Amino acid sequence: MEIPDLVRQELGDEEIRGGVNLGDEDAACFTPTRTLVYRGEGLLSDEKVASYPHDFERLTVSEGRRKTKFSLIYTSEKLELSVPGSRGDAVLERLLEGKLTVAGGIDSDETIAGVFRFSELTLVVTDRQLLKHIGNVTWDADYEAFSFDDVTGLEFEEGSVATAVVLSFNDRPERIKAPSEQAPMVRKTLEEALFAFHEVESLADLNAKVGADPEDGADNAGSGLGLESGIDPLVSNDDEEGEGGDDHSAERESAAPSKQTATASAGEQGTTTEATAETQSDDSVSVQSDTESVEPDTTGDPDIAELEAQVAELTAAVEKQQEQIQKQERTIKQLIKELRQGR
Known part of the structure; x- marks a missing residue:
């Protein structure tokens, strides 16, 4: 796994003993004393690195349908880390390895x-x-x-x-x-x-x-x-x-509906744009078919010439709209993907 530059800057004199790919550019890197979680730049967030020291007092795991959430409770704070469900076991193993090493529960070479x-x-x-x-x-x-x-x-x-x-x-x-x-x-x-x-x-x-x-x-x-x-x-x-977690639970509960609404809205918008694109595509084909079927010589009829010019202008506008719709669809898909990753 390639180590991001931002993680290298955070390492200092430490070395990375292992890593877990969290999907796309995201990754969890493990040193003897802490876990560094790298999040790549996206539509909803900038590139960043979060640090989770291994001297936590307690570790709680909550498994959802798509994500696994780790709650690390320290003496004076509580940190939370969410990873894709398929990566939960690998991250848990590394977190416990770091905790037991720091606490002296296992040897450094164990x-x-x-x-x-x-x-x-x-x-x-x-x-x-x-x-x-x-x-x-x-x-x-x-x-x-x-x-x-x-x-x-x-x-x-x-x-x-x-x-x-x-x-x-x-x-x-x-x-x-x-x-x-x-x-x-x-x-x-x-x-x-x-x-x-x-x-x-x-x-x-x-x-x-x-x-x-x-x-x-x-x-x-x-x-x-x-x-x-x-x-x-x-x-x-x-x-x-329960200890120190009520405020965070409330924040997550208030944040969850907005994420679901954003996802649903994005899905509805994607459906609407696809339907619009199909309709406009059909119109474009219809217009092109009509223009191709006009065979008589219209050079001498100003009304027909003007109509042809309008058809050509309409065709260009439809093609431009199709390009914009495709771009919007790509943006919506990326947005949905990042929402699912919990950014």
Whole structure:
């Protein structure tokens, strides 16, 4: 990904450790201490860069139909970042990596293998440990860490709506319920990380090496900590952080209708211009067909000559109008696109 010049100017002595393309010219660039979000120049905004430090206290995620919104709560302020929904997981992984590095939760050379969110549980799998956070926010200081050095067994119990991951640490099982649609990726990520750490090639080899008996692990699984409630979305679109967020929620609620109105108006205008263009195009074809069918010699009739001149002038005007309509259509499409990107 090419780094915009404006981002380079903001970097200072820092280096970029990763980036996520947010569509068109927009991008999120991640340094060890902050996230720099670049927004390209558009009809509604100028080129700019926003900075989001990684020393936030809490992180909340709200997923919409097209966008994912991150709320970063600091000691004295709250910052919000919206990205396309398809880029939400990649941005979340990088944000948590930056937060955990700054807070000392992971080493600077430790890499994150995957981040998973279901119900009120967030899991972070690195190449050395499993981090678990339970709560109505996606992340804060209240999380648990389990080192792969202490693993004594791993099992998977498949169900109709969820798969139970039973991961034992020092013979104490941690029971985690993963929705069926996410369970295969959770299993793949955990197995790959643990196999690489313990230098084994299969689940049987892992359990044999760490000394776990699969039958004993199944018997003791019920004593582990886990989520027995149904699987619900972590954060709904209507649930927002209450602390310091009321003013921002009101602003977003007041801004949302205007955006929807602008989008609807733009769509109606686009429809009207298309219909006008088709009508004028048909008129132009009709006029041209009429002029081509006039074959008699009209050089001696001043009235017919004047009519021909008027037709030619009308044809030129219609063509000019068509060019203007096409230009307006391009502008409207760009406007709708930028409104959808949240600019």
